[in-house]
Amino acid sequence: DAGITQSPRHKVTETGTPVTLRCHQTENHRYMYWYRQDPGHGLRLIHYSYGVKDTDKGEVSDGYSVSRSKTEDFLLTLESATSSQTSVYFCAISESLLAGAEQYFGPGTRLTVT
């Protein structure tokens, strides 16, 4: 298994509070991604990073920000959580940004916003 961990694994928070999810990798892969997974939808890309301090938006980036200060860590922040952000969040990594590169997924974080 690729060395990817996510923390926390489960979180319940109240509407309007800030939340930060962490993805940590030990593979030294340059590219990292945050997805959310909701019933009836495939995995949807929130943000991705192509290097330290280099990030870009994905398909569903509204309400989310990211930061990457070290190769191994990619943080996803919900500045003011809303109930629509209740979801399972997956981090992924890849060796290349090419669309043919496999992505390796972390174990997921289940976030509930009440």
Added chain:
Amino acid sequence: ILNVEQSPQSLHVQEGDSTNFTCSFPSSNFYALHWYRWETAKSPEALFVMTLNGDEKKKGRISATLNTKEGYSYLYIKGSQPEDSATYLCAFGTGTASKLTFGTGTRLQVTL
């Protein structure tokens, strides 16, 4: 927004049955098609990445084919086993950037 469709949505087969499911994707701007296997309570794991029209990949009892001109890929499982029970996701990559668009998956359940 790119449309990646998977069918059927779910499938229930007996041990030993062979099965297949479909992933449909846009036929323009194709770069890669990924298949992932996602067991309950685990992370998605890559099965195959295909980039060329006519590609065929095989891993044990699982194989996949790709038709980029008509925009579909088939995943086949020969002699299904209970451990094959999982959701199978396909993902379409366009251009060179690895911003994949995922389908909603086919959930396979194999019973004894």
